Amino acid sequence: MVSAPLVEWLAREKDVSITVCSALKEEADGLARKYNGVDSIYLNVTEGSDHLQELCAKSDVVISLLPYSLHGMVAKYCVAEKTHMVTASYLSDEIKELHDEARRNGVTIMNEVGLDPGIDHLLALECIDEAKEKGGVIESFVSFCGGLPAPEHSGNALRYKFSWSPRGVLLNTLSAAKYLSKGQIVEILGGGDLMSNPRSLDFLPGFALEGFPNRDSTKYAELYGLGKDVHTLLRGTIRYKGFSQCVQPMQLLGLIDPEPHPMLHPSGPDVTWRQLVVNMLGMSDSSIFYENLKQKLVERIGDADGLESLGLLDDTPVVKLNTPLDTLSHYLAKRLEFESHERDLVILRHEVGIRWQDGRREERGINFVVYGQPGGHSAMAQTVGKPAAIAAKMILDGEIQERGVCLPFTPDIYRPMLQRLRAEGLTATETTRFVN
Ligand SMILES: NC(=O)c1ccc[n+]([C@@H]2O[C@H](COP(=O)([O-])OP(=O)(O)OC[C@H]3O[C@@H](n4cnc5c(N)ncnc54)[C@H](O)[C@@H]3O)[C@@H](O)[C@H]2O)c1
Ligand SMILES: N[C@@H](CCCCN[C@@H](CCC(=O)O)C(=O)O)C(=O)O
Structure with a gap:
């Protein structure tokens, strides 16, 4: 979903040759075909793959x-080669x-x-380092980022469409989180608590936004060099x-569970969404009246409207992918896909x-707001693909000399990256307010 602008950016460079690899050959071919001089090959990244080793x-x-779970395997080959x-x-x-x-x-x-992670770090460190150079002390850092449909395309129960890996989006709703608030560490347990208390966000008052913490924020105190005053x-x-x-009723029902479910074994009997939901409610008779099913859902998980309007109470066949998470991700990815005239x-x-x-x-305040191009690159793809491409070229050119496992946290890396992103039209605006 995010690779096209990366290939496009690198393909402009005369001294770079690119091979796009995917386990879906037609996907790699389709991307490579768009740009001159780009090759494509079939590559299934698996442990012990000679092909991966050769390519590295x-x-x-x-x-x-x-998918991020595969990066470690690729990294091992890269280090060895x-x-x-x-x-x-x-x-x-x-x-x-x-x-x-x-x-x-x-x-x-x-x-x-x-x-996110990426441009968020570059903009954060530019601001933090500049303030520190001028004698300022950072007392607080609060940052929110979202990949969303443009508001005119948000008319569904989730108010959401997928601009990056649907599995990642859904899995993140189950994450634990940790942050620092006015000197106190706040911890949110994994498994669904994250969805219980979204906060209202009003920094762009024309948008109806909510936010929830993302993973462990506290580790960035050290990584951003914020010291003890934050x-x-x-x-x-x-x-x-x-x-x-x-999302919360889906979690409560078990629809986002990453563990295998007996009804979702790909070679098992056919099942419909309604049968699956009835089973997850602990009932056996899927001929239950529709209104009674909804009533049972309300009693058990608080709300059935979202499930209903996303088609999850319909008698339509499920494409079974072993776990509820993979099955639902596949279903919602199609149902909540951007249409060609829509933008993120x-x-x-x-x-x-x-x-x-x-x-x-x-x-x-630093605001970075980017809209996707209908029928062209999404905002998500541009803002992920371009920084990744820029970093790769900086390594190829010897502009990044640091060796080992790195993050883009030093000025010699984040300054040129931001400069090149700005040249691509990816710019942030700043506001300032003195509070006493
Ligand atoms: N930092 C950010 O802001 C940010 C934003 C979006 C995505 N991401 C990350 O970027 C990566 C790509 O995201 P995406 O949204 O394009 O995901 P995606 O699911 O659309 O793309 C994953 C690609 O990997 C291919 N693939 C899957 N398994 C494979 C295998 N075993 N061998 C070869 N190819 C395989 C798929 O065919 C697909 O082309 C993910 O790791 C995602 O978490 C980061
Ligand atoms: N937090 C935002 C933007 C997410 C961009 C994708 N980030 C992934 C990166 C995962 C990875 O590849 O390590 C994430 O899970 O936050 C949102 O959710 O809308």
Whole structure:
């Protein structure tokens, strides 16, 4: 979903040759065909793949836009074959462990160069470092980012359409989270609590937005060099109001469960969505009257309207993919797909609280808002693909010299990256307000 602008950006460079790889050959062919001089091949990334090893060996840099669980496998081959690697994904423990070997082999494994993570870091560090250079102290950092449909295309129960991996979007709703609020650590347990208390976001008052925390924000105190003066540190995700309220009943019913479900075995008997929902309610008779089923759902999970309007109470066949999460992701990906005339929207907002040496407190707002092109690149694809492409080219050109497992957190990396993104029209605006 996000690779086309990356290929397009790199294909403009005369001294770069590109091979697009995918386990879906027609997908790789379709992307490569759009740009001159781009090759495509079938590659199923699996443990022990000779083909993957060969490709890593003959490339100068490998960019992994695979599902994030596969990056570690690719990284191992890259390190062994002394090939650099770039991902738009969060740095995982599996990749972190490769740091020493990567350094020894003179390899750069650059992570978190997409949008969120990615451009959010670049804009945050530019602001934080500039404030620190001028004698400011960062007291708070609150950041929210969302990939959304443009508001005119948000008319569904989730108020959402998928601009990146549907599985990732749904799985994230079950995540645990941790952040710092006015000096207190706040922890949210995994398994669904995240959807219980979305906060209303009003920094763009023309939009009806809600937000919830994203993973562990506290680790960025050290990574952003914020020191001990930061009392509030939160990174969060943006959705339109109503998203959490619609997701929560799905979670409570078990529809987002990543574990296998006996009714969803691909070679088992056919099943409809209604039968699956009835089974998840612990009932056996799927001939139950529709209104009675809805009533049971309301009693058990609080709300049946979202399920109903997304077609999940219909007698339509389920494409069974073993787990409820994979099955629902596949279904919703199709149901909530962008149509060719529709566009997405990316909203990123940082609020940085700075205390200046004269005691004044500034609230700096950074807004980064990008719309997708109907029928062209989505905003998500542009804001993920372009920074990843820029980072890859910087490695190829020797502009990034750091070796080992890296993040784009130093000025020699984030400044040129931001400059090149701005040249692509990907710009942020700033607001400032003094609070005393
Ligand atoms: N940092 C960010 O802001 C950001 C935003 C969006 C996506 N991402 C990350 O970028 C990556 C790509 O995201 P996406 O939305 O394009 O996901 P996607 O699901 O659309 O794309 C994944 C691709 O990998 C291919 N694939 C899957 N398994 C494979 C295998 N075993 N071998 C070969 N190919 C395989 C699929 O065919 C598909 O082309 C993901 O890791 C995602 O988490 C990061
Ligand atoms: N938080 C925003 C933007 C998400 C962009 C995708 N980020 C992925 C990256 C996952 C990875 O590849 O490591 C995420 O899960 O946050 C939203 O949810 O709308």
